[in-house]
Amino acid sequence: MNIQKIKFLSIAVGLIFLLNAKILFASSICGDLWHPNGPFDYTDPNIAHTLKMVEAHHFTRQVEQLIGGESTAFIGGDLAFILAVFPNHHRALNAMSRLSLRDKTPKPEGARYSALCYFDRAVRFKPNDAMVRSIYSNHLLRINKVDLALEQLLFAVDIEPENPTIHYNLGLLYLKKKDYDKAVYFAKKAYAQNFPLPGLKKQLIALGKWR
Incomplete structure (x- = not known):
């Protein structure tokens, strides 16, 4: 077995160990x-x-x-x-x-x-439930954990890459973080799918960021 394969297996085992440790910690x-x-x-x-x-x-x-x-x-x-x-x-x-x-x-x-535990339990139970991730993100945002809220929405968009509501909310979150390029990117993805709320676009236009 060559060195690269050994390194790959070591990383994979390490990731599995960390994942299992995280699950055990959450369970406790x-x-x-x-x-x-x-x-x-x-x-x-x-x-x-x-x-x-x-x-x-x-x-x-x-x-x-x-x-x-x-x-x-x-x-x-x-x-x-x-x-x-x-x-x-x-x-x-x-x-x-x-x-x-x-x-x-x-x-x-x-x-x-x-x-927060009930959201943790929901994610552990069904990690690929995009709606759980979206509701979780909204809760985190409302308790001022913006980066964690963004993390959950990024999971959600990975699960449902064509969901316009997730795109819109990602646009809002990136706008809040003043990452205007990403805010515009996700806003345009949402509006390309006929998302009905104009608020995000209006805010970006007012800031001179809409292109």
Whole structure:
């Protein structure tokens, strides 16, 4: 075996070790994904009956709109349950994010983990779910973690390279970082797919960056 192959194998083994270490560390902080009633993929059409049944008890209108708990004393408790069964439940993740931001706490009352942990769990459960990455990015942006928000959107665009909403949000993030060339690039990709919101283009025109 030549030196280059040995180096390649060493790097590959090192990356696998780091990935496994990261997963183990995340599990120790945010819990493993095992659940007696799951976990199930929110996007799987074959579990529609199970999803409907769980939502009827834990994700009613009043839970999603953050009015009050349904089957538990706290909104966070109901959201925690549904995210244990469906770790990548898009609407429940969004609701958990909004609850955390509204109540100004990283771990809403009744929840087992922090809002960031629920996103970590969703990503570990289904890394190629672009919507999870997008919702996660929005949450990170709202807690002023701009670089981490950008990282999640870059994962999302890699998963769904023709998604105009992701392109638009990437444009906004690069605009926020004052990286105008990339902001224009992603704005044009979004508008080429008839994205309806003109705000990004107007901001770039006002800054004299639109070409």
